[in-house]
Amino acid sequence: MISAAQLKKFSSLLQKKYRDEEHLFLIEGEKLIVEALRAGKVISAVMKLNGHSVSDELESRLNKKHIEIDNVKTEQFRRLTDTVHPQGIVAVVSSEGLIRDDIGGVSAPVVLYLNSITDPGNMGTILRTCHWFGVKEVVLSKECVEVLNPKVLRSAMGAVFNLNFYLLPSGRLVELKKSGYKILVSDMNGEDISDMKPHPKVVIVMNNEAHGADNSVLQTADGIISIPGSGKAESLNVAIATGIILFKITTL
Amino acid sequence: MISAAQLKKFSSLLQKKYRDEEHLFLIEGEKLIVEALRAGKVISAVMKLNGHSVSDELESRLNKKHIEIDNVKTEQFRRLTDTVHPQGIVAVVSSEGLIRDDIGGVSAPVVLYLNSITDPGNMGTILRTCHWFGVKEVVLSKECVEVLNPKVLRSAMGAVFNLNFYLLPSGRLVELKKSGYKILVSDMNGEDISDMKPHPKVVIVMNNEAHGADNSVLQTADGIISIPGSGKAESLNVAIATGIILFKITTL
Numbered sequence: 372m373i374s375a376a377q378l379k380k381f382s383s384l385l386q387k388k389y390r391d392e393e394h395l396f397l398i399e400g401e402k403l404i405v406e407a408l409r410a411g412k413v414i415s416a417v418m419k420l421n422g423h424s425v426s427d428e429l430e431s432r433l434n435k436k437h438i439e440i441d442n443v444k445t446e447q448f449r450r451l452t453d454t455v456h457p458q459g460i461v462a463v464v465s466s467e468g469l470i471r472d473d474i475g476g477v478s479a480p481v482v483l484y485l486n487s488i489t490d491p492g493n494m495g496t497i498l499r500t501c502h503w504f505g506v507k508e509v510v511l512s513k514e515c516v517e518v519l520n521p522k523v524l525r526s527a528m529g530a531v532f533n534l535n536f537y538l539l540p541s542g543r544l545v546e547l548k549k550s551g552y553k554i555l556v557s558d559m560n561g562e563d564i565s566d567m568k569p570h571p572k573v574v575i576v577m578n579n580e581a582h583g584a585d586n587s588v589l590q591t592a593d594g595i596i597s598i599p600g601s602g603k604a605e606s607l608n609v610a611i612a613t614g615i616i617l618f619k620i621t622t623l
Numbered sequence: 624m625i626s627a628a629q630l631k632k633f634s635s636l637l638q639k640k641y642r643d644e645e646h647l648f649l650i651e652g653e654k655l656i657v658e659a660l661r662a663g664k665v666i667s668a669v670m671k672l673n674g675h676s677v678s679d680e681l682e683s684r685l686n687k688k689h690i691e692i693d694n695v696k697t698e699q700f701r702r703l704t705d706t707v708h709p710q711g712i713v714a715v716v717s718s719e720g721l722i723r724d725d726i727g728g729v730s731a732p733v734v735l736y737l738n739s740i741t742d743p744g745n746m747g748t749i750l751r752t753c754h755w756f757g758v759k760e761v762v763l764s765k766e767c768v769e770v771l772n773p774k775v776l777r778s779a780m781g782a783v784f785n786l787n788f789y790l791l792p793s794g795r796l797v798e799l800k801k802s803g804y805k806i807l808v809s810d811m812n813g814e815d816i817s818d819m820k821p822h823p824k825v826v827i828v829m830n831n832e833a834h835g836a837d838n839s840v841l842q843t844a845d846g847i848i849s850i851p852g853s854g855k856a857e858s859l860n861v862a863i864a865t866g867i868i869l870f871k872i873t874t875l
Contacts, residue, residue, distance in 0.1 A: 492744060496860045505853025526860075533855065565874045599874060601757025603785065607866070608748045608778075614863035615870045622817045622851060 373441045382450040396519040400458035406529030408432045413465040420448045423459035470536040487514035487579035495526025496610040502530035504617045510537040544591040553593045561595030569623040625693045634702040648771040652710035658781030660684045665717040672700045675711035722788040739766040739831035747778025748862040754782035756869045762789040796843040805845045813847030821875040
């Protein structure tokens with residue numbers, strides 16, 4: 372049985388401050404929990420609403436790891452989720468080593484650099500898209516919304532467990548350049564991506580929709596790339612733009 | 624000055640039922656109002672929070688149409704918006720003729736058919752993307768979320784005023800086929816869009832993420848198209864998939 376102190380601690384993980392302090396985060400719903408287990412993540416507790424039923428797959432996966440499911444009451448369960456329609460089961464996962472700050476070992480052909488992506492829905496959708504296209508290396512500027520934010524986790528749909536994250540200020544993009552990466556920045560009035568040429572190692576930089584690329588990014592850029600449009604709309608949503616560019620670059 | 628009865632009527636427009644009955648809808652924020660005026664939409668009232676300042680552009684556009692801005696108190700203004708951080712100004716716009724059910728006159732090279740797109744954020748982002756790529760003809764199945772839903776309007780960012788909408792059950796897709804359109808349905812295990820060939824008149828059908836294409840859609844299809852992926856993720860977000868396909872088809 373879960374103690375009052377444990378419940379309080381787990382409930383606090385809905386806030387970034389405590390996620391940072393405890394190196395733990397909450398995930399909700401069976402699908403995400405299975406995804407975390409599949410990816411070999413360390414789960415320290417699983418709690419379900421009294422009477423909520425669990426699939427055989429989840430049960431057997433948890434059994435293998437000797438993880439027990441705690442049954443909790445409705446009032447307790449509500450403290451573990453920020454959703455209006457909770458999914459009946461949550462898990463506490465270790466975030467140890469999930470976000471690195473050393474990009475020295477990165478050598479994948481395509482790396483995504485997210486510069487000040489602050490909207491959780493956009494962040495989650497971008498991560499889900501990375502997973503689709505097999506772009507595993509995701510570098511975040513420190514202004515980005517936290518990838519362990521519950522809203523990000525929901526729209527990422529398990530992608531978080533299949534990607535490698537790095538935290539790197541935009542001023543340090545030059546480190547990737549020095550290791551042989553070509554830095555392509557998405558912005559207005561750049562080269563039409565339809566004319567993009569393949570390159571063995573490329574970093575795609577996506578910027579905040581409202582602020583665009585900052586100077587340190589532009590100074591490091593080997594090229595500016597743009598998505599062709601009819602010229603009538605002001606801008607594209609950043610997650611849509613990322614999807615289109617990742618499609619283009621992974622099918623060159 | 625705005626009367627209590629008017630305020631009540633305008634406030635009711637936050638609900639679909641009254642939008643349908645009155646053929647009116649609410650838009651919030653100066654940008655959207657300017658966009659509606661630019662597109663020649665009929666605005667029947669503009670209300671702003673006491674003390675909220677308005678740009679010269681908006682003022683002169685409203686003056687030209689002899690539309691006055693009503694100043695309202697905070698409590699009154701709150702009844703006109705569903706946002707947590709209201710933008711200080713709202714307008715009531717006529718929806719007369721905005722959504723047609725006769726697709727007889729449609730002849731654009733690319734038509735987008737949205738089948739059961741129920742999430743307002745996805746719908747809004749899709750419409751914004753259509754506007755970017757100059758895809759003006761958007762056909763909606765009756766299960767789609769209403770395009771005049773406040774959340775859709777927010778994420779569409781003015782695109783709604785620049786597109787032509789049609790309401791058409793998927794069973795009637797055959798009408799577009801008869802008028803010379805090739806019907807391409809986005810689904811799993813279809814033809815890789817990288818190999819897509821240009822066609823003078825094409826309807827792209829996007830389906831609900833959870834339910835996929837229904838039988839009436841599949842029976843009308845001339846082809847199934849898919850976005851190539853690494854095979855590790857279950858699916859792409861429908862707005863991302865739409866963005867990628869519209870990019871591909873408009874740059875062939």
